[in-house]
Amino acid sequence: MEDKRSFSLRQKKPSRRPTISAPKQLSNQSATTASKNQGPPRVNGLSEKPQNVKEERPGRPGGNTADLVKRRYSTRFAQLPDFNNADIPPVPNGHLPNQSSKLNYPVPNQAQNPDIDIAALKNADLDPEKYSSAVLADASDQQLRDFQNDLRKLKNRASTNLQRSVVENRTQFIKISKEAEKLNEEMRTLRGLMSELNTSVNNLSSDTSMPDPRAAFDDVATRARKQANRSSVANLEVMRNVELQTLWKNVSGSQKFLPAIPGRHIVLEQSNWVELDAATWRARRQAHIILLNDHLMIATKKKKRVDPGSMINGDTEQKASTVLVVEKCWPLQDIDLLDLASMANARDRHEIAHAISIRSGHESFTYRSDRSTSADKNNLLLSFRKTSKELRQVGRADTESSTKSKEAMKYHATRDPTLSQKTELLRSLSNSKDRAEILIDVDGKQQNVRWVESQIDEVDIDIALQRFEDAVRLIEKLRKLAKGLKGKSIAQELITIKLDGRANKLADLVVLRLIETHSFSRATQTSVAWLVRLGFDDRARESFLKARSDIITKRARQCIFEGDLRDYIFQVSFVYFTVMKNTVSIYQQCFPPPMMSACVNWAKGQLDGFNVILARQLSSIQRGSQTWNECMDQAKEHAALVDEVGLDFKELVRVKSDEDEGVSDRGLLPH
Numbered sequence: 001m002e003d004k005r006s007f008s009l010r011q012k013k014p015s016r017r018p019t020i021s022a023p024k025q026l027s028n029q030s031a032t033t034a035s036k037n038q039g040p041p042r043v044n045g046l047s048e049k050p051q052n053v054k055e056e057r058p059g060r061p062g063g064n065t066a067d068l069v070k071r072r073y074s075t076r077f078a079q080l081p082d083f084n085n086a087d088i089p090p091v092p093n094g095h096l097p098n099q100s101s102k103l104n105y106p107v108p109n110q111a112q113n114p115d116i117d118i119a120a121l122k123n124a125d126l127d128p129e130k131y132s133s134a135v136l137a138d139a140s141d142q143q144l145r146d147f148q149n150d151l152r153k154l155k156n157r158a159s160t161n162l163q164r165s166v167v168e169n170r171t172q173f174i175k176i177s178k179e180a181e182k183l184n185e186e187m188r189t190l191r192g193l194m195s196e197l198n199t200s201v202n203n204l205s206s207d208t209s210m211p212d213p214r215a216a217f218d219d220v221a222t223r224a225r226k227q228a229n230r231s232s233v234a235n236l237e238v239m240r241n242v243e244l245q246t247l248w249k250n251v252s253g254s255q256k257f258l259p260a261i262p263g264r265h266i267v268l269e270q271s272n273w274v275e276l277d278a279a280t281w282r283a284r285r286q287a288h289i290i291l292l293n294d295h296l297m298i299a300t301k302k303k304k305r306v307d308p309g310s311m312i313n314g315d316t317e318q319k320a321s322t323v324l325v326v327e328k329c330w331p332l333q334d335i336d337l338l339d340l341a342s343m344a345n346a347r348d349r350h351e352i353a354h355a356i357s358i359r360s361g362h363e364s365f366t367y368r369s370d371r372s373t374s375a376d377k378n379n380l381l382l383s384f385r386k387t388s389k390e391l392r393q394v395g396r397a398d399t400e401s402s403t404k405s406k407e408a409m410k411y412h413a414t415r416d417p418t419l420s421q422k423t424e425l426l427r428s429l430s431n432s433k434d435r436a437e438i439l440i441d442v443d444g445k446q447q448n449v450r451w452v453e454s455q456i457d458e459v460d461i462d463i464a465l466q467r468f469e470d471a472v473r474l475i476e477k478l479r480k481l482a483k484g485l486k487g488k489s490i491a492q493e494l495i496t497i498k499l500d501g502r503a504n505k506l507a508d509l510v511v512l513r514l515i516e517t518h519s520f521s522r523a524t525q526t527s528v529a530w531l532v533r534l535g536f537d538d539r540a541r542e543s544f545l546k547a548r549s550d551i552i553t554k555r556a557r558q559c560i561f562e563g564d565l566r567d568y569i570f571q572v573s574f575v576y577f578t579v580m581k582n583t584v585s586i587y588q589q590c591f592p593p594p595m596m597s598a599c600v601n602w603a604k605g606q607l608d609g610f611n612v613i614l615a616r617q618l619s620s621i622q623r624g625s626q627t628w629n630e631c632m633d634q635a636k637e638h639a640a641l642v643d644e645v646g647l648d649f650k651e652l653v654r655v656k657s658d659e660d661e662g663v664s665d666r667g668l669l670p671h
Helices: 002-006 029-037 063-073 118-122 128-135 141-207 213-217 220-230 233-250 308-312 375-415 417-421 423-430 432-437 449-464 468-483 489-516 521-534 537-557 565-590 593-617 626-645 658-668
Strands: 266-276 283-292 295-303 322-331 336-339 355-360 363-369 440-442 445-447
Touching: 141 233, 141 375, 233 266, 266 375, 283 363, 283 375, 336 375, 355 375, 440 449, 449 468, 449 489, 468 489, 468 521, 489 521, 489 537, 521 537, 521 565, 537 565, 537 593, 565 593, 565 626, 593 626
Parallel strands: none
Antiparallel strands: 266 283, 266 363, 283 295, 295 322, 336 355, 355 363, 440 445
């Protein structure tokens, strides 16, 4: 029993695999039984199982192993563990350790269409083939078509968003580009001015005598003040004028080619030059080269004429001297200055190492420096190139400013035909300096002329869409803004002219609306109110009364005479006095009382027209007859309708006799 209890299922298995021998023929049953009961050999060379171990009964297959397995499975536990313990931490939601960091593609579901994962499509490491295989592995044909359509829609949406973003950023990009270009031009101009100022100051300092050594111990503030005074713009202009006057005095005939204009000054002056013959390369005469900011002048030395009387009298001190005379003078834009040393061969380079060539059209002039070094030549070439570049920049800036001026004039004249006749105003607007100063204070913010143009564009849009209330309100706002501009006549005149043109256009449309709706009180009040706010109250009154006159004439002509004179007079009188009553009633609601006299005059004119018709119809009827009296009574009865609006026309309805006409004619004759 002790041996059986010591046997366990956790016993180590033999490390050596069992050897399968060849089949053998057993002699008897006992040998077979003995071979079955015999255990396997012990591992590591141990001896076989001892003979005194109790053998298993032949009736129980499995032996001790089956018994131990059965006993283990039949074990009972007194209390089961609590699997709902709250102290146990939850399972994390992150990736498991054995999962990779690659993209997790969605698992397809046959019950519904595969969805597009936008986050996966935005990933730069997306593999399209793997994504399609993972999403569309078990998709049907219809699901494939739906998925393709969804992809197309997503592509179109992305393209539309891209176009929208490009359009939105285009205006900002153009604005930034223009600002950058403007800043670049200003920096170039500033650089040129600073270079010019530096050159002038250096020339001034080189012409002056050596400073006193004690000046090094002067106060810093004093030296700074002197430097500022010396380099001021006023002193610079004075210095340039002095240089030109000195040039006119030293070089004969220079004032003819170089008159005094603002900004003209001398850049470089050299006298150690010799003019060479272009064919033989021999020296012809001495030359003096003067480079200005816009011209290049060549002067030659000529002898002065000596007075022979002084030589006879023994005046030996007076000697034959020379004077500089202008030989050539070209604008810098018309010439080219070339270095002959850079264009010659190696053999001839030594001979013309200090020579230059000036080309003007088909002519060519050659000059050589007398000095052994190339300092003068290099200095002249560098100064010429720098001055030519600055001159081209100034010319380009002038051309651009004139082009912008013409474009601005054309722009304003095209947008507003009324401005085409205001040449002085257009010229003022085209001037860049004036445009920069035209600033308008709008609700505490400074706005320029472009802002006014944008507001006027809004007025044009409202007029085109017939949003009359918005257009009238905006015109009133801009007019109030223009009246508040003090000391800015250009901006005030510009806004006024533009607004007047828009107001006239708007008034034309409102008048058309008034003519169409003159029979409706509310619509007429609205149209008249717009015209009054625009300043066209007289036009509103005239248009309304004219429309009412036309409607009276139209309705009276629709009355047909069918043989009964009383019936015809009834129709005509009813039309006249009913329309007159309604007209006066609407007029009183739309216009103020001071303008009521115009309506009374209009009503009197319509009454005179009715009297003319009445006299024409009763001309064949005897005055005082029954028909005459009935017609007159009917007309006066209808004339009583205007009593409701404050007019009494009953006594004015009459047919003039010959005596009345004669009296009226005599009353019109001069005394």
